[in-house]
Amino acid sequence: NQITCTITGIYKRLPANAHLHPDFMLSFSTLRDTAIYGEEQLRTNWGNNSFFTYLLLPKKYDAKKLEAQMPAFLDRHYPEQGKAFKPSQWTTLTLRKLTDIHLLSHKDLELEANGDIKRVYIFSAIALFVLLIACINYMNLSTARSVLRAKEIGVRKVVGARKSELIAQFLSESVLVSWLATLLAFGLTWLALPGLSRISGQQLDIGILLQWKILVPVLLMPFAVGLLSGLYPALFLSSFQPIRVLKGMLKVGGANVSFRKALVVAQFSISIILIVATIVVYKQLRYMQEKALGFDREQVVTLANNSGLDHSFVSFRTALLADPNIRSVGRSSRIPTGRLLDAQGSRVSRGDSLAPTQAEIKYVTADEGFISTYGVAMAAGRNFTAGIVDTSSFLINEAAVAALGIKSPADAIGQQFQYGNRKGTLAGVFKDFNFESLHQRILPIVLFESARTNGYGNISIKIAGKNVAAGLATIEKTWKAFLPEAPFTYAFMDDSYDRLYDAEQKQGIIFTIFACIAIFIACLGLFGLSAFTISQRVKEIGIRKVLGADVGTIVGLLSRDFLRLVVIAAIIAFPIAWYAMHQWLEDFAYRIGVPWWVFILAGILAAGVAFFTISFQAVRAATANPIKNLRTE
Secondary structure, three states, X not given: OOOOOOOOOOOOOOOOOOOOOOOOOOOHHHHHOOOOOOHHXXXXXXXXXXXXXXXXXXXXXXXXXXXXXXXXXXXXXXXOOOOOOOHHHOOOOXXXXXXXXXXXXXXXXXXXXXXXXXXXXXXXXXXXXXXXXXXXHHHHHHHHHHHHHHHHHHHHHHOOOOHHHHHHHHHHXXXXXXXXXXXXXXXXXXXXXXXXXXXXXXXXOHHHHHOHHHHHHHHHHHHHHHHHHHHHHHHHHHOOOHHHHHOOOOOOOOHHHHHHHHHHHHHHHHHHHHHHHHHHHHHHHHHHHHXXXXXXXXXXXXXXXXXXXXXXXXXXXXXXXOOOOEEEEXXXXXXXXXOOOOEEOEEEEEOOEEEEOOOOEEEEEEOOHHHHHOOOOEEEEOOOOOOOOXXXXXXXXXXXXXXXXXXXHHHHOOOEEEEOOEEEEEEEEEOOOOOOOOOOOOOOEEEEOOOOOOOOOEEEEEEOOOOHHHHHHHHHHHHHHHOOOOOOOOEEHHHHHHHHOHHHHHHHHHHHHHHHHHHHHHHHHHHHHHXXXXXXXXXXXXXXXXXXXXXXHHHHHXXXXXXXXXXXXXXXXXXXXXXXXXXXXXXXXXXXXXXXXHHHHHHHHHHHHHHHHHHHHHHHHHOOOHHHHHHOO
């Protein structure tokens, strides 16, 4: 209801991988209207960063040359703040490649929520670890079952097969298995994409793989995986001496057994690291959900302020508060869960004058309803006065008290204070609370009332009691009565808070899925390896049973060697897992420590899964008829 525009064109929906998806676009020339922004503002306000500026550079142009000219550009156009410093000494302009914005740019107020290249690296590394576990399985089982192919290799060598030909045969078998797995993987990927899209929040489509720069590596992957997993078995199998093999004198052991054990240790080390990561991510998410934030986010409804309320907000608030389902109503320029981006210089009483401070204090314009709506506790002094717009009173938090060098909140009350061009007194100090996410530390904040009727961008409403539906109905009815042409849209503060950690929630789910897959694949390999190893000891088991050994003793005997490998894997995995999760937690200003019991739990889980896998085969071998095993040749 401010300006009338003409529809001059309709553009196609921007692709999913664009970094902005506007519903409509206005001509930039519209801003020249004085009522909107004004020609003078556009021409002279060099300090305004409201606009996203795109530069199309000539092909093969070195963008760094242009970026190098930015400091001189700032010094020419930006007004100098005093004589001591040039503008380029305290502010910078930089360039960002368009295709790098989504994953590499983490500026405040991006057009849309961006991704994070670190998460791409983390999940890619985990995927490679899972693939490595599968390769280890192949190597383990191929070398373990080498005895079964010994005579085949001996005969081939006797009839003239060269070592290189045998290596080529075994590698081709490995590559063929990888190719078959790739075909199966394409099918499973296609079936899993809808679920993965929901979990990741991304619009995933199988067509993404059809780009040549992705398709070529995917098609080459089976060769790389086949060669990696098949190289050692091929070299090992092709080294058999035909005379010893055909005489039945082949004995597989020594270095080969040690190598297989090392591979099992590697498998379970990766699995334990993923278990630790999953538990730590879950604990940090739980911590963020349960931490006392210093304000009450329950049953707080937030609305975007509308210019139609500029001169009728008092009546709007009165109409809302007339309903017993509404407890309080407040306005502010920003609301909790948003970023604190606005700051100005400050001065505070030092003797008989106001002295400049070095403190960077962020500001939020707010009325008297803001403190009560969010249940923020006062440490000293008072809130803003109801019904009176007092532009000479300031409220600051405890962090601001410390930043200003004031001894205590009580000492701050009544002191003269200047913020920007506004002068007044410190009327109150409110307790620190987490205005931003737990990724950021609590910053010094100052609140003051706006002299302009349109100085607040948000309305916050606290619903009383438990009847949320009735409270929402009242808010919607009142909104439509005052703003019949404006759509009624709202958000709950606790939902907004949860969305702050949406990426971490998804990360936790994906960690869990990866950990389960890794453990499952490791157990598949352990299952096969233990089955083969036990099959080589059936006569020993039969003799032990004849001599009186019970099932528990035999199961313990067969499981001990494998469980020892899991213990070694845990010892290797623990420091790696601690370092990795310590680095991940560094992204949070408020975070848990990595408790010692997490490592013990991860080790017990890995050992338990391994024991269950092995014991299935061990119990079957221990309960078999020993006479049958001793008769078999």
